[in-house]
Amino acid sequence: MSSFIDKSHPRIAIVGSGAVGCYYGGRLAQGGKEVHFLMRSDFAHVKQHGLKISSPLGGFDLPQVSCHRSTEDIGPCDLVIIAMKATTNxxxxxxxxxxxxxKTVILTLQNGLGSDDFLARHFGSAHVLGGLCFVCINRVAPGVIHHLAQGQISLxxxxxxxxxxxEVLAAxxxxxxxxxxVEPSLITARWKKLVWNVPFNxxxxxxGGKDTAQILANPVLEQRVRALMREIIETAGHLGHEIPxxxxxxxxxxxxxxxGYKPSSLIDFLAGSEVELDAIWGEPVQxxxxxxxxxxxxxxxxxxxKARIAAR
Incomplete structure (x- = not known):
């Protein structure tokens, strides 16, 4: 399983071309990589106008983007990056x-627990890597991505x-x-990210639709954030994943x-889209x-x- 070591010019597919997929895929394309984006709703716009990324690390435009309506149009790749919601796995x-x-490597950048196991079950554990994105990012219009802060991936x-x-992929x-x-333990890293995702998302x-600044400006909500974080860290420790x-x-x-950052789950909720209930909250409890x-x-x-979503 050494496709990235063997290939000087690997073919990369992005499956899930929302904010996360377009941002990281855009960075790879900007860096000279051959990147193919699977696109649905934004296909026509991006095909004509490309991608526009604004970022405190330096914004950029990609006037020419290899976007496709189907994975059959893309064909075999060396690296497949999955950035779609876990609700559609x-x-x-x-x-x-x-x-x-x-020798294709499958890298999932999805939130929560379970996606790595799902992919390993169906496509073989030896093909699967997981990545955790610590990034504040929004898709603000078709083909337009606003990167606000951070951006690290842990593999x-x-x-x-x-x-x-x-190590080669990280480099x-x-x-x-x-x-x-590179993380020594993917599952420990996933529990560590839940420490943020569970309370803030x-x-x-x-x-009631509060951003991160509004949550932390409320002493009662901040105490609840801290209680949730502690419970997740203690649970992870009981399961053998030590987090300080x-x-x-x-x-x-x-x-x-x-x-005032709006977490991705709030954006999904306000848009009437499916929220990753199982991956972020249900699976850890199970x-x-x-x-x-x-x-x-x-x-x-x-x-x-669940009650909020049912009443939406």
Missing amino acids: ETLLSLLPPLLKD GEHSGPPQVRT EFRRCGIDCK GLSIAA LSLIDDMIERTRTMA RAHAAGIAMPQVEKLHEEL
């Missing part, structure tokens, strides 16, 4: 096969420690202007620098229950979210 069973060959192997290919990302590091909806409690203060202080661990804070938030 079943569609990957038909979308991915035209993109795959013997890990689905099964086992990092391999040579993991290629860095060469294209993407801050990237969840409370932004449950508290100092991460709570660190994440909250970093979130204060985001100003895994905890399977180990005999209660997560009352996360369970309560999960129920509030």
